[in-house]
Amino acid sequence: KMTLNRKREYSVEARSIEVLGKSQKLKEINFGELSVEHRTRCIADVKDMVEMEKKLQYIPLLDGLRRLSKTKWEDYTYVSRYIDQLLLTEARNKKIILPMKPTKEDGGKDFEGAFREAFHRGRHFNVGCYDLAGAYLNAIIELCLDPANVYEEEVENSIPIEVTDRVSNKVIATYYVKQNPEAILPLVAKKLLFEKNKFKKLKNETDPNSSDYKIIEENYKLWKSISLSSWGVIGNKYFRYYDYRTTSLITSVIRGLLHFIEGELLKKGYTLEYLDTDGAIIDDKGKDISDWLNTLIQEWFQKKFGKSTKILFDYEGNYEKLFIVALTRYRGWLRRPDGTLEEKNVGLEIKRKDSTEFMKQSQKELLELILNKCSKEEAIELIKIKLEEIKNQPLKAISFSCKLSKKPEDYATEIKRGNKTFKKKPYIIVSALKNANLTKKVGELFWWVYCDERIPMAFDDETTIKNVDWAKMKERNIYNKVRVIFEAMEWWKKERGKKFLELFGEFIEKKPRKVKSKKPPKETPKKATEEKTIVCDFEQCMKNLKGICIATEVWNCPKNNESSVYEEPELLKKDNEKPIESYYEE
Known part of the structure; x- marks a missing residue:
């Protein structure tokens, strides 16, 4: 599949080095100014492209695909457009209107x-x-599977086909599919x-x-x-x-x-x-x-x-x-x-363009050692050597190469789920550029590395990077990749209180925890209430209510109660079910 993610860099210079085996052009040219050097370089680039086309034959290959699917030249990187156009072509031939x-x-x-x-x-x-x-x-093709052919109930010239659960293989639904091979799909x-x-x-x-x-x-x-x-x-x-x-x-x-x-x-x-x-x-x-x-x-x-x-x-x-x-x-x-x-490599860091060179080489050496029937102890010794070597590597060899696929400000900062919107953590390469105060064009190659406190930092020039976070770089380059291999070999099983890096004689340096000063608890204000409040006055109670306090609704209201505040409750009913007003009259 030809996509823009298959090669580390797509400049004419980088592709001519890979395809034609040309030596690297080290001299930088300012393409913003017209000059003899500018003209000479452009002519050389066009000649390189002609040579690459003679060797790779991309134009006739893409032209055949374009003609068959009726797509534009610039659509060659979008497989979905080929399928969509093929579908629309068949629909037009059948005089069928497809949905948007x-x-x-x-x-x-x-x-x-x-x-x-x-x-x-x-x-x-x-x-x-x-x-x-x-x-x-x-x-x-053989079962005529197409939306127009699928029915909930049996129809003429149809066959029942079951839908099963992915894991248990139990039947969860049955549809009747009309055997019409002239459907669009x-x-x-x-x-x-x-x-x-x-x-x-x-x-x-x-x-x-x-x-x-x-x-x-x-x-x-x-x-x-x-x-x-x-x-x-x-x-x-x-x-x-x-x-x-x-x-x-x-x-x-x-x-x-x-x-x-x-x-x-x-x-x-x-x-x-x-x-x-x-x-x-x-x-x-x-x-x-x-x-x-x-x-x-x-x-x-x-x-x-x-x-x-x-x-x-x-x-x-x-x-x-x-x-x-x-x-x-x-x-x-x-x-x-x-x-x-x-040699087959599927889905491994050895093959991925965003892996570091050191990571690729380390994983390759470890897998070759294991496939030569090494013991767990021999594998551990190799990793110990790699842990020592990583600090002596060129910074670009252990850093992550990348490029922007769009402008930094175009990367999403929010995620919508239903009616809710959540803030999204900034994309790491955008953060790395911002932290380094570095500007890059879309598609331009650069590197980034973790510095102290796990801060991602972008760079072109290795000399600008200070204070590399070696613990984090070891984790990304070695531990994360080695752990899955050890788990596959059943050499390591995650257990509470145990760290994977301890297998190699390394330990996490525990930093002192920052103790936050405790703030005094805030006083909770009394909730406002629409109900009337009454201050109990002992003498007034005894005079008007003959011992029954209207604030507390109890017999024998305690003395010195002037400062108490109570919410006025509903009228109290006694054992004889008489309302409190009847006691006032008595």
Whole structure:
């Protein structure tokens, strides 16, 4: 997928260094003034762009996508616009008027998501990797899943499809789906799969050493990424054609299939290590079991819906070494069926552009050590070395690189939830720029680091940074990343009173707590009352009421009661139920 977040920097200079292998241009040029140097630099940049285009062939690739989806050139980074335009095209062909895109206030109901699980975290050896190709799109096509086809009650030419709970797999709803393949969603899904499969077939039939192979491979990757991303668009409740019943049915069909596969694997003695929407990692005892898995898929589809399916497991190869950190986070070496060995990094700091260079290298070394079957003690020794090394690294190597995606003042400072508005903590890179009194343009690269009292501070020049908060930097660069790996290996379990860093002989320096001076309690003012208050006067009581105090309504009102203030209560009734006025008369 080509997005602006895939590369650390998108300047012509940075891209030419990566793509063409050119040496870095160190001289800064003021582009605000016209000069011979300015003109020469612009000509060189244009030549570099021409060379990169010859190598990457982005223009024909994006032009094909633009023509098929009828989108603008500038929309190439927005996958949702491709899907939306394909949908509108099919609607026009069918003379159907589609609804407007819903606003945030009008968003539909949420639906049950995918069945995804990291069953066994930690290190694994010789486990099979199986790709579940085009599961959602094929389910849409083959079962005619479209809002126009979904009914609450049985209709002609419909089949019942159940919606199940994501975890328990219990049925929570049943809908009847009319088998009309000419509905809009099935037609869009067909178009996406056709383009993806066309380039997949071309790629498999083309010699990898030929000049055309790279272009075909890039086309295949593009259509594959759009096909995979299409579900993110269709399942978005702000999509113009969103329907929670349809999305619930799509995910439920694939969840039901995967639950079935999980049960059958256990019966045969295979272990399911990891399961995601588009694939599975299975301890298959060293043999390819894709044919058996695909037979199970056909049996389940026929039994459930009376249809065959193109949903298949493709055998991708054997992980000689694999470490599963958590769901969608793993690293391994995959031996492909053709004998090639591929390094795979999914969701790890090694791959993330916002990770520090030191963090990437440290995580890589630790995982390699663990996959070479090291002990817990050996891993701890490596971390101790890294804790010593971090202070000797260049500041940029341990700091976080970033760039603004919009102007600092455009970042949200409030969050609205229903009718309530809450203040939002400032975005950390905006705070870092403000603390350093540094100004940056949108898309311009800079770094930030924690200084004393955990204050984020942005910088260009390392010499401007003083008093680095080493405890916080160790936490961000080492402890947070190592902890999840130790937990996956069951080398660490969170316990009350124990700190993870104590494993490495380090302790948190406890700072003296600031004791706030206690302020004297404020006097609570007496609540105002509309009821009349009476000051008891003993002599007046005895004279007028013959011993009954009108203020206290008790017999024998105590002496020296002049300072007492009482609220006037209701008239008191005695045992004989006579009102108090009757005693006055007596």
